[in-house]
Amino acid sequence: MTYASTVTFTVASGGHELPGVLHLPAGDGPHPAVLLLHGFPGWERNFDLAHVLRRSGYATLVFHYRGSWGSAGTWAWSNVLEDAAAAARQLRADPRIDAARLAVIGHSMGGFAALQTAAADPTIPVVASIAGFDFGAAGTAPDPDQYVEPFDGDLLPLQGTSGRALVxxxxxxxxxxRLADLAPRLADRRVLLIGASxxxxxxxxxHHLPLVEAYKNAEHHLFPTDHALSxxxxxLAQAVITFLRG
Known part of the structure; x- marks a missing residue:
């Protein structure tokens, strides 16, 4: 019998090797898998959810984007999207993974990246956003400069950027x-949207209710809690597992 394990997993993206951790469930596999994308800058990495997913039979990858938490390269929103797409491709190609059963799930900025990644890759059948931050809506809002100071306050684990550059x-x-505009491209996929009141x-x-309106076939929840669903x-874990089991 093959026991559950936690192994390193390197994502190659933008000419850099990005460190990750793959949580493998017991059994010989290939296993259904979840790419679990953390937010900005990554204070909450949702490892509790990764362990719950592994216990439920899902191999789960958590990794760091370029320019974050010691990863080489420069942090940028566009780099995050490239890194997430690269991670999905490489996870799907791993022989321990059932390539047809890959879900992409993200929290906060990771929710934005999850929906963008799935919309750009029609082979991803399942996607979920947890307290997703819609950078398209924020970028087209009347006062995007309101984000400069908050972004500046979260730069400690990042390199090569600034709040001004990110805005x-x-x-x-x-x-x-804009995430609502992705709805037609995800209409034939299973989508989960979780918000926090x-x-x-x-x-x-x-960031949440406009997507509920746009994604007519999505499953959605609004929990009475904060951004981290503390x-x-x-x-949260039960909603995600129930959704994945479909």
Whole structure:
């Protein structure tokens, strides 16, 4: 019998090797898999959810994007999207993984990256956003400069960027990054949208409810909690597992 294990997994993207951790369930596989994308800058990496997913039979990858937490390269929103797409391709190609059963799940910025990754790759059948931050909506809002100071306050684990640079990139790509506009491309996929009613980082009125309206066939939940779903982690895990088992 093959026992559950935790192994390193390197993602090659943008000419860099990005460190990751693959949580493998017991059994010989190939296993269904989840690419679990953390947010900005990655204070909450959702390892509790990774362990729950492994116990439920899903191999789960958590990795660091370029320019974050010691990873080589430069942090940028566009680099995050490239890194997430590269991770999905490489996870699917791993012989321990059932390539037809890959889900991409992300929290906060990771929710944005998850929906963007799935929309760009029609072979990804399942996607979920947890307290997702819509950079397209923020970039086309009347006052995007309101984000400069908060972004500046989260740069400690990042390199090669600034709050000003991140807002400028968000504004430049805002029209093409609006998550509601991805709905037609994801209409034939299974989509889960989870919001938090006490979320001040990604208020549901701007970041969650418009997606619920746009994604007509998505499953959706709004938990009475904060951006990290701090006091609803068990409910979050149950919602994700139930959704994946479909």
């Amino acid at each position: 400028d990139e968000m504004v430049a790509h805002g029209p093409e990054w 006490r979320d001040t980082a990604a208020p549901p009125e701007q 006091d609803h982690r068990e409910e």
